[in-house]
Amino acid sequence: MSTEISAAAQALQRAMPVTRLLDCGMDYADAIALHARTAQGEPWDMAAEALAEAQFARAGQAERAGHPVTARDAQEKAIACLLFAQMAYNDDTPRKRQLYARLSAATRRLAGLSELPVERVELPFNGARLIGWLVRPAARAARGTVIVFGGQSGWGMAYWPIARQLAARGLATLLAEGPGQGETRLEQRIHVDVDMAAAYRCFVDRVVGDPSLGRAGIWGNSxxxxWAASTAAADPRIAACCVNGALAAPSLLPFRTFVEQAAAMLGSADLDAVAANFVRMRFDARRDRIGCPLLVIHGGADPLIKLADQQPFLDAALPALGTLKVWEDGEHTIYNHAAERTVFVCDWFADRLDQAG
Structure with a gap:
């Protein structure tokens, strides 16, 4: 087997650095092994799935031995492996769908192991359904609920570690798979050619329609x-909004992975159509005003997003309600300071949602 890393493996390792793998809940040993095995030529999806298999075996052994905490921990780590296994494919191939279906089944199994109540959410939209996972704090009503989601590749259970931190603060989390994401795209065929704010308002409806969930916050990554900012501008029921590493005026960035993912989210290989749809979704601070507290976080070493790309979000906020937090050496969405980032934002939401009540 060649010791020279293929261009394909290098691209995947750049898109999924160890910092990102750890951020989304992968075990350190698995993260190191995934990079090492793919550097040696093993296909990314197969290596990640094999690591998931080992964690599933751990979970089963622990459960049979009467160790539910260990079983839950291994199940969580297996899900993280599957999350990154399916990211080997930008297009909606049968293999990607198969891996994501397995991830969803594993999440259903985690719901039976977790000490936190976990509920699958399916919300009608445009003749299909938006998918999500509602994670409540253990044994008490929520002080508020944060709708959390990613961008072109980090979806749903990628934010399970964040949900756990929010639960520790008495907050629920709705892990939303919006248009162009996760099962909402792969199985329900909902792409980003829809009214995005209207789609995310369905998740807001789910939160505010349940008194036990408290007020709604929204946290969009990448x-x-x-979409978090656009929804906050369109829906006054949102009590707090966090934007993490986003483009107010998205465009086709000069990276093959970004372009392929953007096309898959729209469900079209027509790059002119992708570019036009980005223009349609653009955030305009003169039109889109955010009335709730807003937190924008930025990484100074982000290769995709400049601080100026996020300034329109801050411009749209009321002067006393906009906050900017910068990690000068921060990678995209602050992968490399994940623990500090997560607790900072979770504390921020806990303070604002309590005040909103």
Missing amino acids: VGGL
């Missing part, structure tokens, strides 16, 4: 930050 491209998802654009």
Whole structure:
């Protein structure tokens, strides 16, 4: 087997650095092994799935031995492996669908192991359904609920570690798979050619329609930050909004992975159509005003997003309600300071949602 890393493996390792793998809940040993095995020529999806298999075996052994905490921990780590296994494919191939279906089944299984109540959410939209996972704090009503989602590739259970931190603060989390994401795209065929704010308002409806969930916050990561800001501007029921590493005026960035993912989200290989749809979704601070507290976080070493790309979100906020937090050496969405980032934002939401009540 060649010791020279293929261009394909290098591209996947750049898109999914160890910092990102850890951020989304992968075990450190698995993250190191995934990079090492793919550097040696093993296909990314197969290596990641094999690591998931080992964690599933751990979970089963622990459950049979009467160790539910260990079983839950291994199940969580297996899900993280599957999350990154399916990211080997930008297009909606049968293999990607198969891996994501397995991830969803594993999440259903986690719901039976977790000490946190976990509920699958399916919300009608445009003749199909938006998919999500509602994670409640253990044994008490929520002080509020944060709708959390990603962008072009990090979806749903990628934010399980964030949900756990929010639960520790008495907050629920709705892990939303919006248009162009996760099962909502792969199985329900909902793409980003729809009214994005209207789609995310369905998740807001789910939160505010349940008194036990408290007030709604919204937290969008990467491209998802654009939709979080747009939804906050369109829906006064949102009590707090966080934008993490987003483009207010998205465009086709000069990276093959970004372009392929953007096309898959729209369900079209026509790049002119992708570019036009980005223009349609653009955030305009003169039109889109955000009335709730807004937190924008930025990484100074982000290769995709400049601080100026996020300035329109801050411009749209009321002067006393907009906050900017910068990690000068931060990678995209602050992968490399994930623990500090997560607790900072979770504390921020806990403070604002309590005040909103």
